[in-house]
Amino acid sequence: MATALNLIGVHLLFERNDEVLLGLRGPNAVYAPNTWHFPAGGCEHESVKQCAVREAEEELGLHLDPEHLDLVHSVHLLDPGNPRPLLELVLRVKHWTGEPQLMEPDKCSAWAWWPKTALPDPIVPYAKAALEGIAGGSAYTELGWPEARLPRSTTLTAPKES
Structure with a gap:
């Protein structure tokens, strides 16, 4: 099997009261058109936190300090429509400056706060899985991967003395 390097996606979890900020992907989006999703983007030649700061500015017009970002969940995704596995990192934004604006109307048609x-x-689906994982106290979710094959017996035996 050929090596397929993982792509890294950076997702921003903005919370206000008991709500989360999601964007409605545009009708012409390559992936999941007309579907709600986190503010997000692909990690380019930059750190994960630098990517988060850049995406918040580009997509929402919000200013972030990297010190106010915490990694809260990871989703390792094998999507049948994508030949490369995806590692989706969700960062909680503890503080931001500004109000969400529609900065890229060709990519996102609305921002809304949802309970x-x-x-x-x-x-x-992986945004929903991440939110469910976070709510349940889990830091990691796998989606789309074949189930791991467990050995028939998981009983460990001590080596025999000679």
């Missing part, structure tokens, strides 16, 4: 207990439909 964590009443997420919109449709929502990108």
Whole structure:
């Protein structure tokens, strides 16, 4: 099997009261058109936190300090429509300056705050999985990977003395 390097996606979790900020992907989006998703982007030749700061500015017009970002969940995704595995990192934004604006209307047609207990439909599956994982106290989710094959017996035996 050929090596397929993982792509890294950086997703921003903005929370206000008991709500989360999601964007409605545009009708012409390559992936998941007309579907709700985190503010996000691909990590380019930059650190994960630098990517988050850049994406917040580009997509929302918000200013972030990297010190106010915490990694809260990772989703390792094998999407049948993408030949490369994706590692989706979700960073909680603890503080920001400004109000969300629609900066890229060709990519995102709306921003809205949604109650964590009443997420919109449709929502990108791995975004929903990340939010469910975070709510459940989990730091990691796998989606789309074949199930791991467990050995028939998981009983460990001590080596025999000679």
